[in-house]
Structures are given as structure tokens and as C-alpha cells.
Amino acid sequence: MTQDAMIDEWYPVGLFSQLDMNGHRTALMGEPIDVALDAEGNAKVTSGDGHTLPVCVRYGHVWSSLGKPRKELFAIPEADQPGRRFVDVGVVRVRCSPLRAVENFLDIAHFPFVHTDILGAEPHTEVLDYKVEIRQDKDEVWATQVKFYQPQAAKSASGGITTEYMYRVPAPTCSVLYKTCPPRPGEWDVITLFVQPLAEDLCNVWPWMALFDDVTPMTDLIHFQQTIFLQDRSILENQIPRLLPLDPGMEIPTRADLTSVAYRRWLKRHNYIYGAQLVAQ
Amino acid sequence: MPARTPAGPIALWRSQSGRAAASADRCPHRGMRLSHGFVRGEALSCIYHGWSYARTGNCLRIPAHPGLTPPETIRVATQQVKESDGVIWVAVGEPAVEPPRLEGVVPLRSLTAHASVAAVEAATDALVWQAQTSRKIRLLLVPQEDDQTLIHVLVDDNSSPSERIAASRAAETLRRLAEDLQTKGIA
Amino acid sequence: MKLYDYVLSPSCYKVRLMAALTGVKLEIRPVDFHPGAEHRDPEFLALNPAGSIPILEDGVLILTESAAILAYLASKTAPEWLGSGAPEEVARIQQWLSFAHRLTSSLGGARLHEMLLRPGDIGALQAQGIAALRELEAGLVEQGLRGMRFLASDRPTVADIACFPYVALAPDGGIPLDPYPAIRLWSRAIRGLENFIEMPGIHRLHELKSEPNVEPGDA
Numbered sequence: 001m002t003q004d005a006m007i008d009e010w011y012p013v014g015l016f017s018q019l020d021m022n023g024h025r026t027a028l029m030g031e032p033i034d035v036a037l038d039a040e041g042n043a044k045v046t047s048g049d050g051h052t053l054p055v056c057v058r059y060g061h062v063w064s065s066l067g068k069p070r071k072e073l074f075a076i077p078e079a080d081q082p083g084r085r086f087v088d089v090g091v092v093r094v095r096c097s098p099l100r101a102v103e104n105f106l107d108i109a110h111f112p113f114v115h116t117d118i119l120g121a122e123p124h125t126e127v128l129d130y131k132v133e134i135r136q137d138k139d140e141v142w143a144t145q146v147k148f149y150q151p152q153a154a155k156s157a158s159g160g161i162t163t164e165y166m167y168r169v170p171a172p173t174c175s176v177l178y179k180t181c182p183p184r185p186g187e188w189d190v191i192t193l194f195v196q197p198l199a200e201d202l203c204n205v206w207p208w209m210a211l212f213d214d215v216t217p218m219t220d221l222i223h224f225q226q227t228i229f230l231q232d233r234s235i236l237e238n239q240i241p242r243l244l245p246l247d248p249g250m251e252i253p254t255r256a257d258l259t260s261v262a263y264r265r266w267l268k269r270h271n272y273i274y275g276a277q278l279v280a281q
Numbered sequence: 282m283p284a285r286t287p288a289g290p291i292a293l294w295r296s297q298s299g300r301a302a303a304s305a306d307r308c309p310h311r312g313m314r315l316s317h318g319f320v321r322g323e324a325l326s327c328i329y330h331g332w333s334y335a336r337t338g339n340c341l342r343i344p345a346h347p348g349l350t351p352p353e354t355i356r357v358a359t360q361q362v363k364e365s366d367g368v369i370w371v372a373v374g375e376p377a378v379e380p381p382r383l384e385g386v387v388p389l390r391s392l393t394a395h396a397s398v399a400a401v402e403a404a405t406d407a408l409v410w411q412a413q414t415s416r417k418i419r420l421l422l423v424p425q426e427d428d429q430t431l432i433h434v435l436v437d438d439n440s441s442p443s444e445r446i447a448a449s450r451a452a453e454t455l456r457r458l459a460e461d462l463q464t465k466g467i468a
Numbered sequence: 469m470k471l472y473d474y475v476l477s478p479s480c481y482k483v484r485l486m487a488a489l490t491g492v493k494l495e496i497r498p499v500d501f502h503p504g505a506e507h508r509d510p511e512f513l514a515l516n517p518a519g520s521i522p523i524l525e526d527g528v529l530i531l532t533e534s535a536a537i538l539a540y541l542a543s544k545t546a547p548e549w550l551g552s553g554a555p556e557e558v559a560r561i562q563q564w565l566s567f568a569h570r571l572t573s574s575l576g577g578a579r580l581h582e583m584l585l586r587p588g589d590i591g592a593l594q595a596q597g598i599a600a601l602r603e604l605e606a607g608l609v610e611q612g613l614r615g616m617r618f619l620a621s622d623r624p625t626v627a628d629i630a631c632f633p634y635v636a637l638a639p640d641g642g643i644p645l646d647p648y649p650a651i652r653l654w655s656r657a658i659r660g661l662e663n664f665i666e667m668p669g670i671h672r673l674h675e676l677k678s679e680p681n682v683e684p685g686d687a
Binding site: 015088089091092126218222223229234237 | 504674682
């Protein structure tokens with residue numbers, strides 16, 4: 001099942017700051033790989049049969065691929081903006097499809113029920129219309145003008161605010177979220193979800209953030225994001241089927257799910273089907 | 282709570298007015314298990330997005346769209362539920378008869394064994410019930426997936442608390458024996 | 469009182485939960501347990517050579533065992549959480565407090581392995597976890613037959629708080645709670661307590677709130 005278009009994509013395989021010469025054994029799409037530092041201090045990724053795999057180090061993480069990436073890793077221009085703090089949130093393993101993990105990240109309607117009193121709360125459950133498009137120039141899914149009432153939108157937020165979101169899917173298992181930045185109106189906080197597909201129904205999730213927040217201690221920022229993601233984890237491990245259904249009929253979307261609808265269509269069009277289910281079973 | 286029938290996993294729930302209901306254990310929106318959900322009034326809601334369903338299976342409410350009356354097509358499959366003598370019975374399809382009466386006994390507890398029904402039955406035969414459990418113990422065995430068995434234990438309705446505790450312990454012994462038989466491949 | 473805390477640690481959550489239930493205000497000092505392994509730093513080893521959290525600091529008193537911290541919080545502010553003092557109840561509380569260590573090593577070990585990639589024999593950890601859950605289930609069934617809803621008495625004690633977090637989070641380690649109806653009822657009883665707080669992986673009991681009447685445009 002690895003012979004789909006996803007084989008040539010970049011995937012996160014570790015935090016660069018945690019690499020050492022001993023390295024660690026992990027996996028990519030069912031293949032064992034080793035991630036380590038070489039004698040010059042560069043990241044090195046080796047396949048189970050000893051072949052050197054492509055490597056790049058970006059956004060705090062080591063990225064690799066089992067295939068031949070046809071382009072560089074997607075750009076996050078904000079990551080080069082001065083004044084931002086970069087937060088390595090660390091890995092969390094989830095027994096779910098890597099695509100389900102991304103789809104959940106693109107969803108806001110679950111906030112009042114899963115992230116209660118943090119990212120959402122009843123009675124503020126309504127999802128207002130927003131815009132979704134596939135940007136042809138970069139071939140990315142974008143959702144913009146997503147607005148939602150949040151009791152505690154960020155560690156730096158005090159009290160409830162209506163937060164504005166923009167979502168971007170630049171790669172099949174990665175998403176970048178731009179979010180209202182409480183301490184600096186006019187700027188966007190960047191929160192990402194980088195997903196390493198271990199198998200079709202198992203993934204390592206590496207959240208990462210680039211924030212304007214000079215006040216909050218780093219550990220608090222990490223814990224805030226870990227809290228959010230661990231609230232999602234128990235949902236993700238209990239969805240049936242584990243694989244993401246790409247054909248309509250198996251699951252019922254509403255207007256609030258337009259980002260997910262676009263994401264699924266985009267995956268199907270590109271034959272990004274590792275972790276997907278094509279026929280209703 | 283989650284349960285299982287030959288027609289698949291179900292979410293078994295009791296509404297505020299006390300009526301038991303059985304819904305398929307999967308929200309048709311995003312596939313989340315409904316047995317993780319919550320009951321308000323006469324509806325079962327999914328924990329993921331709060332979509333709520335009536336006892337009859339139709340979707341009542343989609344919180345993301347408060348103005349929307351959910352179309353009839355959004356529904357979960359349901360199964361018939363009957364409560365009798367303290368036991369909840371779920372029917373797959375249209376039952377021709379009422380559930381059997383269990384007079385003179387009351388339900389004690391339910392436990393899952395990692396053993397087939399055959400192994401549990403073999404263990405029942407092999408087990409010399411202890412003297413303190415001279416009172417009747419009745420078992421209802423329901424096969425589960427992966428060769429597991431759900432054992433519902435019933436005891437005489439006039440047993441004392443200490444006799445009931447002894448019966449509960451006897452059921453644990455029975456399970457150990459059944460699992461032992463299963464492991465050794467005897468049953 | 470200062471708690472060295474990790475938001476995803478069930479043992480730290482025991483302390484936060486106990487404090488919330490008894491109305492104790494804690495000063496929280498977050499520890500970067502994952503990914504930073506800050507609890508292994510020299511500063512922390514000086515505080516607790518075992519290299520574990522939670523750590524509770526109250527003046528000169530430093531406590532590093534969660535059961536001791538629960539007992540301390542309870543005796544200071546809400547002694548009813550230590551039970552009535554009846555011999556059988558005292559013994560039951562101690563029994564379950566000791567038992568809680570097995571939950572930590574089995575269910576907690578499986579959770580760390582499955583979630584944060586810590587080393588371990590996952591098959592053995594899960595098997596030990598299931599064995600412990602079965603004991604707890606049987607214990608709760610017997611308590612129910614004695615007319616008691618909680619582990620040592622008809623009201624919650626430190627024993628319930630010591631056992632609850634690792635049990636509630638067992639599914640994080642790939643151990644389903646579906647087969648344990650008595651644990652389910654007990655867990656709901658704890659989650660329904662006044663001033664109960666959650667941790668990630670334990671969802672809000674939304675049924676405790678009535679259905680809001682939401683009109684479009686309210687958001």
C-alpha cells in the first residue's frame with residue numbers, strides 16, 4: 001500500500017534538538033528507519049536495509065522520505081519572522097490514520113465538546129460560514145475567515161474572545177494553522193501539526209508552534225498544546241473505521257465540515273491514499 | 282455503555298425518563314463511537330461534535346448549525362430493547378417472542394472472559410462449586426468478538442449480601458478456569 | 469503549597485484533583501517532563517533523588533509520593549477524605565493505596581509506552597493492567613453488595629483519588645475499559661463530584677449540564 005503518491009513526500013521523523021549520535025529507531029509508512037546525528041553533527045536517516053534517505057532539517061524537526069521528493073519541504077514564511085518563539089511540543093503517538101489526525105486538526109466544531117472551556121464552550125457552538133479553496137499556485141488546501149468564540153484561545157489569552165483562524169494543508173499529513181494572536185493584534189500565531197505516518201493506522205504527531213509571546217514560560221506553552229492534543233487523542237483512537245473514508249456515503253459532512261470535504265477531495269485527486277479507505281466497507 | 286450484539290457494537294443507554302435504548306455505536310458524522318457520548322433528557326449525544334440522536338435513531342440536533350433541523354436521512358440504526366427481571370435484552374431484528382422470564386433470581390454482575398462460550402461451559406462443568414455458594418448461580422453467556430465471552434451472573438433473589446459476594450468470587454474462579462482451559466486448548 | 473507538576477501525568481493529576489475537591493489552592497510549577505526531561509535535571513534530583521514527579525513543597529516539607537501528598541492535603545483541610553477511622557475502613561484505604569502502585573506501573577507503563585514512546589514490554593504491561601482492572605472491578609462489585617459506592621466507604625476517600633486517574637486513562641495505553649461496568653459507575657460517581665476537575669484524556673461529563681437553547685447568530 002505504499003505505492004501511492006505519498007511515498008515521495010517529506011515527513012517529520014524526530015526533533016532535531018533531541019538527536020544524538022546513538023540515534024533512534026522509528027518507522028515511516030511501515031518501513032523501519034534510523035534517525036541519528038553523524039560525526040559532523042548533521043541529521044542522518046537510514047532505511048532498515050542500510051540506505052541513506054533524503055534529509056532536511058526545518059521547523060525544529062528532522063524530515064525524511066522513503067521516495068524521491070520532487071520539491072523542497074513547504075515554506076512557512078512566518079517561521080523566519082523575527083520576534084517569534086519556536087515551541088517544540090514533542091511527539092505523541094496515536095493509534096489512528098495519519099489523515100484522520102490532520103482532519104481533526106482542521107475541525108473547529110468539536111471545540112465546545114472536546115476542548116471544553118478552553119477552545120470552545122456551550123452555548124457557543126455555531127460554526128459560521130467560512131471560505132475554503134484549493135490554491136492552484138501552490139496546490140494547497142486553504143480555509144479562511146474561520147471564526148469561533150473561545151473561552152481561552154491561547155496560553156496568553158485572558159478571558160473569552162472570538163478568534164479568527166486560517167488553515168492551510170501544504171502536504172498530505174501536515175497542516176499549518178494561523179490564529180489570532182492575543183498579545184499582537186494584526187499578526188498571526190502559527191500552530192502546526194506535523195504527522196509522521198508509521199503505518200496506515202498508526203502515527204506519531206509532532207505539534208510545533210511559532211508564536212509572538214514573550215511572557216509565557218516555554219514549559220507552559222508546551223503544556224497548553226499538549227493538553228489540547230491529548231484531548232483529541234482519545235477521540236482519534238475511537239473513530240470507526242480507523243482509516244479515513246474518501247468516498248462520500250460513509251460519513252455525513254455539513255457546512256461546518258467544508259475544510260474536511262476539500263481536504264478529502266484533494267487527497268483523492270492526488271492519490272494520497274496511505275491511511276485512507278476508498279470504498280465504503 | 283458499550284455492548285455488542287450479533288449485528289455489531291451498540292451504545293446502550295438510558296434516557297432521563299428511565300427508558301433503555303440501543304443505538305449503533307458509531308456516529309454517522311465522523312465515525313466516533315457513540316458509547317463515549319452523553320445523555321441529556323431523551324437523547325444520546327456524540328462526544329465529538331455533540332450531534333444528538335433520539336431513541337428511535339433520528340438526529341435531533343447539530344450544535345454547529347443551531348438553526349438547522351437535521352434531515353430525516355441522518356440517523357443511527359437502533360435495536361429493540363426490553364427490560365425484564367432486571368436484565369436488558371436487545372433484539373436483532375423483529376423478535377417473535379418476549380425475553381425469557383428469570384423468576385427467583387436477580388442479576389449480580391457481568392464480566393468478560395478471554396475464553397469461548399465452550400470453554401466457559403466446560404469450566405462450569407469442571408468447577409466444584411464451593412460449599413458457601415450452595416445457592417443457585419445462573420449464568421447467561423453471550424459470545425463476543427475475538428473468542429471472548431460476556432458472562433452475566435444471576436443469583437437467588439433471597440441470597441444474603443455475603444452469599445452474593447461469595448457468588449461474585451465464584452464467578453472469578455470460573456473465569457480463571459475457563460481462561461486456563463482456553464489457553465491450554467482443551468475447550 | 470507548591471506543586472511541581474506535569475499536565476499529562478496521572479500522578480500529578482491526583483494531587484491537582486485532590487486539591488480541587490478539598491478547596492486547596494496550589495501554586496503550580498510546570499515541569500517539562502516531555503519532551504524536555506526536566507525532572508532529570510540536577511535541580512530536580514536535588515529536590516527528589518528518585519527523579520519523579522509530583523513533588524509537593526510546603527515550607528520545609530518536601531513530599532514526593534503521591535499517596536503521602538493526598539494524605540497531607542486531606543489531613544490539613546478535609547480529614548473526611550481519610551475515612552471514618554473504623555479499622556476495616558482504615559485497612560481498605562491502605563489496601564487500595566498500595567494497590568495504586570500496581571496501577572501506576574502497569575496501566576501507567578502501558579500509557580507511557582503507547583503515547584510517549586517510553587520503552588517497555590507492552591504485552592506484559594497490558595496483561596498486568598488487565599489483571600489489576602479485574603481486581604478493582606471485583607472490589608467495586610463487592611463494595612456495591614455492601615451498599616457502598618466507593619472503594620473504602622460510601623463516600624470517596626484518598627483511596628479513590630489514588631486509583632482513579634490511571635484507571636480512567638487506561639485506554640491511552642491501549643487497554644479498553646469497556647468490560648468493566650462497576651468501574652464505569654464508580655468513575656462516573658467520581659467525575660460527578662462537586663468541584664471535580666478533568667485532565668487531558670478525561671472528558672467533561674456534558675450530561676451534568678442541561679441542553680443549552682442555542683439560536684443561530686448567538687455565536
